[in-house]
Amino acid sequence: MAELAHADDAAIADPSLRHHFANSAQQLDAAMLGMWTFLITEVLFFGGMFTAYAIYRTIYSEAFASTSHYMNVILGGTNTAVLICSSLSMAMAVRSAQLSRYKTVVISLILTMIFGTVFLVVKYFEYSEKWREGLIPGIKFDTVNYHVPQYAHEAQILFFLYFAMTGMHALHMIVGLGLLTYLVVKARQKAFNASYYTPVEMIGLYWHFVDVVWIFLFPLLYLIGNRGPH
Amino acid sequence: MTSSHIPSTKSLVSVWAALICLTWTTVGVSYIELGELNVVIALLIALIKASLVAWIFMGVRFSAPMTRLFVVAGLVWLTIMIVITSGDYATRRYDNRPKSWTPTPPANTSTKPIPPAVGNK
Numbered sequence: 001m002a003e004l005a006h007a008d009d010a011a012i013a014d015p016s017l018r019h020h021f022a023n024s025a026q027q028l029d030a031a032m033l034g035m036w037t038f039l040i041t042e043v044l045f046f047g048g049m050f051t052a053y054a055i056y057r058t059i060y061s062e063a064f065a066s067t068s069h070y071m072n073v074i075l076g077g078t079n080t081a082v083l084i085c086s087s088l089s090m091a092m093a094v095r096s097a098q099l100s101r102y103k104t105v106v107i108s109l110i111l112t113m114i115f116g117t118v119f120l121v122v123k124y125f126e127y128s129e130k131w132r133e134g135l136i137p138g139i140k141f142d143t144v145n146y147h148v149p150q151y152a153h154e155a156q157i158l159f160f161l162y163f164a165m166t167g168m169h170a171l172h173m174i175v176g177l178g179l180l181t182y183l184v185v186k187a188r189q190k191a192f193n194a195s196y197y198t199p200v201e202m203i204g205l206y207w208h209f210v211d212v213v214w215i216f217l218f219p220l221l222y223l224i225g226n227r228g229p230h
Numbered sequence: 231m232t233s234s235h236i237p238s239t240k241s242l243v244s245v246w247a248a249l250i251c252l253t254w255t256t257v258g259v260s261y262i263e264l265g266e267l268n269v270v271i272a273l274l275i276a277l278i279k280a281s282l283v284a285w286i287f288m289g290v291r292f293s294a295p296m297t298r299l300f301v302v303a304g305l306v307w308l309t310i311m312i313v314i315t316s317g318d319y320a321t322r323r324y325d326n327r328p329k330s331w332t333p334t335p336p337a338n339t340s341t342k343p344i345p346p347a348v349g350n351k
Contacts, residue, residue: 087287215276
């Protein structure tokens with residue numbers, strides 16, 4: 001009974017603390033564990049595509065090397081840097097929330113959204129370039145003008161994986177931007193402070209995870225095999 | 231109170247700087263012909279970058295032991311998926327795996343030749 005009474009007191013003192021947790025530290029730990037569990041399912045989801053990529057890359061290595069001719073390293077590298085910047089501003093948003101700096105939270109979150117949007121705009125230009133060059137497998141693939149005609153068929157597997165992986169990644173970015181919008185609205189109402197910032201921390205984890213996926217996508221899709229004659 | 235650690239601005243900014251430098255490095259190295267080493271270096275740098283993000287930005291460094299156990303477990307499952315699947319492809323004999331498709335004939339041919347099954351050793 002004494003413990004129950006204590007829990008009720010704590011809940012009155014801190015309205016964000018749910019009654020089934022002993023204190024807000026335990027509540028945050030539980031939320032973190034749940035979020036990581038979700039992120040691990042995401043790791044395995046993307047992992048399946050990475051596995052497919054590794055296998056096809058091994059089976060049709062020369063054909064895959066020929067596709068790097070069409071990858072824009074400058075745009076890909078720019079996007080990598082943009083995402084790293086967005087991760088920094090996201091981490092700053094979490095830190096500001098932990099310190100109850102209401103204004104900085106909003107500014108950091110908006111910065112993160114700007115970087116995220118820049119990433120998607122660059123991605124749009126990359127996709128439209130692929131569309132113009134006729135590199136969309138199944139819909140618009142120009143097998144005749146492919147620069148190494150004998151690999152035109154196998155190369156489509158890589159372009160399929162390219163669109164599947166970067167497309168799934170971009171979809172995660174769009175979802176992330178939606179979540180960030182929610183955070184900005186809440187942060188403007190001063191909903192997050194030192195004693196309760198769980199949503200900022202959780203969506204921060206998600207955003208960093210999406211960054212980690214891109215950290216692997218960039219070298220695998222853009223960098224490997226970008227030397228030599230094409 | 232393990233998860234309520236507040237990272238310093240200095241540590242966050244230095245991780246950001248390290249990530250940007252590593253991105254430059256990996257782009258630079260990709261232009262040097264090193265054969266198979268290119269893949270290894272690119273993946274190694276990606277692994278370092280991902281670890282930095284997870285360790286500092288995602289706060290694994292200060293997270294609860296149970297959370298860390300989950301993170302490691304997730305990586306173990308990922309390894310199992312990649313290693314065992316690759317092992318299957320590396321050791322199984324695929325008789326009908328096309329080494330290459332024949333170049334596409336002009337669009338007017340209605341009967342497409344069936345790709346020959348090559349790779350039968």
